[in-house]
Amino acid sequence: PHPIWLTRHGESVFNEKGLLGGDSDLSARGDEYAKNLSAFIRERAGDEHVNVWTSTLRRTIQTARPMTQNHVAWRALDEIDAGVCEGMTYEEIRQQMPEVFNARAADKFRYRYPRGESYEDVIQRLDPLIIQLERQRSPVLVIGHQAVLRALYAYLVDRPAPSCPTLPIPLHTVIELTPTAYACEERRFQLAP
Numbered sequence: 531p532h533p534i535w536l537t538r539h540g541e542s543v544f545n546e547k548g549l550l551g552g553d554s555d556l557s558a559r560g561d562e563y564a565k566n567l568s569a570f571i572r573e574r575a576g577d578e579h580v581n582v583w584t585s586t587l588r589r590t591i592q593t594a595r596p597m598t599q600n601h602v603a604w605r606a607l608d609e610i611d612a613g614v615c616e617g618m619t620y621e622e623i624r625q626q627m628p629e630v631f632n633a634r635a636a637d638k639f640r641y642r643y644p645r646g647e648s649y650e651d652v653i654q655r656l657d658p659l660i661i662q663l664e665r666q667r668s669p670v671l672v673i674g675h676q677a678v679l680r681a682l683y684a685y686l687v688d689r690p691a692p693s694c695p696t697l698p699i700p701l702h703t704v705i706e707l708t709p710t711a712y713a714c715e716e717r718r719f720q721l722a723p
């Protein structure tokens with residue numbers, strides 16, 4: 531069985547400022563993580579070919595940059611679309627759009643941001659990617675985003691979908707999932723602070 535590695539992009543400039551969404555570049559720490567990730571995969575994969583999948587956003591493509599493999603950029607891996615809240619902090623949403631803040635807190639799984647998406651929407655758009663993922667005959671490294679990886683992870687380890695919006699998917703950590711007959715073996719590697 532081939533491992534599937536899941537990771538978020540390295541820290542971005544928006545992450546540093548606590549801003550939602552957007553399409554910002556990696557921070558200096560994020561660049562550092564990209565290098566560590568490349569070294570980690572090289573060591574762990576050995577001679578095996580690795581499929582590297584990113585979203586279409588700059589921060590995941592930049593995270594793949596130090597790697598020698600070509601990558602495939604999937605729109606299905608783009609971060610949850612926060613619609614009218616893109617570029618805001620959670621505190622700004624709480625103060626300026628309390629109805630959005632409260633409705634999302636009440637049902638984070640089904641709540642759809644105005645002109646954006648819900649976790650349920652994200653799960654739907656991941657379908658074609660999951661089909662491709664299960665067809666691969668070599669290891670896959672998925673470089674994604676917090677919300678989209680929560681959804682993908684929940685599917686792969688067979689957790690109920692509605693529980694996915696609060697699953698911990700920390701930055702600078704690789705989640706290694708190795709499918710076995712009945713379950714997935716999981717290991718986590720933190721590669722940078």
Ligand code: G3H
Nearest residue numbers: 550551609610675676677
């Ligand atoms: O920028 C979006 C976040 O990665 C999603 O986090 O669904 O917990 O607000 P959240």
